[in-house]
Each structure stands twice: as C-alpha cells, then as structure tokens.
Amino acid sequence: MKIAIACDHGGFPLKQELAELIKSLGHEVIDLGAHQYDKVDDYPDFARYMGQAIQHGQADRGVLLCGSGVGASVAANKLTGVRAAVCHDTYSAHQGVEHDAMNVLCMGARIVGVEVANELVRAFLGAKFSGEERHERRLEKVKGMEAGG
Template sequence: MKIAIGSDHGGYSLKEMIKEHLQSQGHELLDVGTHSLDSVDFPDYSAQVCQKLDVQEAELGILICGTGIGMSIAANKHKGIRAALVHDVYSAKMTRAHNNSNVLCMGARVIGDELAKMIVDTWLSTDFEGGRHQRRLDKLEGESC
C-alpha cells in the first residue's frame, strides 16, 4: 500500500519508527517531512499529506505530532479527508470500520512505540463495513457540513 506520512518536530521520532515498521511490511511510504527535530509548523505537513491523497499519489495518510490534536484539526479542514485522532487499538479499528478514515493521527507524547505499531497495523488491516455507515459518510460530503 502507498502511504503518505508526515509529522512536526514533536512527532518526528515516532514517525521515523513507524516508517521503518511499515517499510518492513512492504508498504511504500511518501515521507513529506519533517526530517529533523527542529521546530516546524504542523499545518504545513498536514497539508502535504492531504495533498498526496487528493491527487491520488497515496491511498492513506498518517500524521504525527506531540498530541495528534493539531494534525487532526488541520487535516480535517481538507475536502475529502476523514482524519481520526487515535490513541488505542479499538478506536483504530472502529475509525476504519465505521468512518472509513483515510488519515490516521497520533500523538507521540501520548502513546509509546509498541502501541503506535499496534494502532497502525489495526488501522491498515481493518476494512470499511459500508452499509448504514456509508449513508452517514455521504452526509459529511453534503453542503450542510
């Protein structure tokens, strides 16, 4: 699977670990940055990941900052993005099964490496259930949202 991944300085170390984990599973990654611990602005990296999905250069996206909150807020401002802030395995499963999320957001200062790997693996391996859930997603695409 082709996955766009990005982080700010607060999520840089976790992003690098997740990259290695996913590459070892054969996924292709588009790393939009950041590429160091130097302070940067999270909306810039969120926008780049969302852009990759918008032009179909990637199927899914992963964004990481200190808490995951800023990245999820920024990502959800982009049309067609359903970004979910996830800090547990159950939520990772449900956000794909019921919400068909296409961007996973995590907080590096909130979860550890092993939990992050389990969240990512669960998120990637869970299929969207469709049915009544699709009807709800269709409402998100309407003008009222």
Template sequence: MKVGVAADHGGFTMKERLAQSLRNAGYEVTDFGADSLDPTDDYPDFVIPLAQSVARGEMERGIALCSSGVGASIVANKVQGVRAALVHDNFSAHQGVEDDDMNVLCLGSLVVGYAQAWELVSSFLTARFSGAERHRRRLAKVAAVERGELPEMEEPHHPVAKGTV
C-alpha cells in the same frame, strides 16, 4: 499499499521509526516531512500536503503525528475528502476505518509509546471499510457538509425536554 507519513518536530522521532517499520513490513511509504528535527517547524506545513495527497487518492492512507495529535487531526480534517481521527486505542483504529472510512490516522507522540503506536498503525492499515448502507448514508451527509451543503437533519432520536439545556 501506499501510505503517507507526516510529522512536525513533536512527532518527528516516532514518524521516522514508524516509516522504517512500514517499509520493513512491505508498505510503499512517502514521507511528507519533516525531514529533520527542527523545533521551530509547524505541523500544518507537513500534514496539509499529506492530507491533500490522500484526498487526491495518491496515498491510500495517511499517518500524521505531532506531540498530542490534536493539531494534526484538526488540520487534516480541513482538507475536503479527508476523514482523520486522533486515536489512542486499538478498537477505534480499526472501527474508524470499518464504519467511517477513516483515511488518516493521527497520533500524539507524547501520548502513546512506540509499541502502542505500531499496534494502532497496524490495525488502521489492515482494516477495510464495511460499505454498509448506514455508513454510506452517514458519510454522504459528511460529504455534503464539506461541499457547503447543510443537509436537513432528522429530529434527534432521544427525548429532550423543551426549555432545558
């Protein structure tokens, strides 16, 4: 499997360790940077090229890191065709792929330790999209929004009292 990794200075050390572990596990890894620890670098400079590569199908999955993972997640999701999520638990790491066809995993290097990060990456990479009709239907709605088409939404499935917030 082709896996891309990217991180700014906040995620640099963990990215380096994860990339080596991925190679040791037999994954084909492309490192989108940073190439050195530079405290003045910016996560979009590395995460955007990774996300674009995933969206074009050059990478099957991507792993993006920064200090919290929030910035990496925000910018990765700006690229059409990317379904990125900030994940801190094993269930979400595989369920995000199985139900939502997540293709970029975002991690905060100051939020999770290396052992947990490796567990999350492993769950993410071994999970497969279920292809269930309800999941495809939901992803079609997401794709429509990416194309600038705001689909007609069904009424909420829960009762809401009129005039309340």
C-alpha cells in the same frame, strides 16, 4: 497500499520507526517530512502535505504525527476528502476505517510510546471500510457537510 507519513517536530522522534513498520507490512511509504528536527516547524504545514497527497491520489491513507495528535487532526480535516482522527487505542484505529472511512490516523508522539503506536498503525492499516448501507449513508452525509450542505 501507498501510505503517506508526516510529522512536525513533536512527532519527529516516532516517524522513522513507524515508516519502517509500514514498509515491513508490505506498503509503500511516502515520506512527507519533517526530514530533520526543527523545533519551530508547524503542524498545519505537514497536515496540508498529507491532505494534498490524499486528495491527489498519491496516497491511499496517511499517518500524521504531532505532539498530541490533536492539532494535526484539526488541520488535516480542513482539507476536502480527508477524514482524520486522533486514535490512541486500537479499537478506534480500526473502527474509524471500518465504519467512518477514516483515511488519516493521527497520533500524539508525546502521548503514545513506540509499541502502542506500532499496534495502532497495524490496526489502522489492517482495517477496511465495511461498505454497509448504514456506513455508506453516514459517509455520504459527511461528504455533504464537507461540500457546504
């Protein structure tokens, strides 16, 4: 899969390590920044880059980091077709894909350490949407809400 990764200054210390892990798992990494530490950068900018990569088919999934993961998740979900969630446990990281077709994993680099983040990324990337009727039905309802219905 093609996996985009992006972060603001809060997520910057964790991004490179996760990019290396993603590569080691056999995925292509698309690095959307930040490319250097800048204490005044803004998470919505990187959430937009992530969302656009998903929307345009440049990435199949994404890993988005900020200090808590919350701001990045809120911003990313404003973009059509993005289903982002903050996950700080492995069950949510894989179940969000399997049941909810989550395509962006958000994490707080100030909340989780590198080992937990590695496990979360493994769980997220190892999961597949179930395609079960109930999950498809729910996904269609979410898409309808996204379209303004």
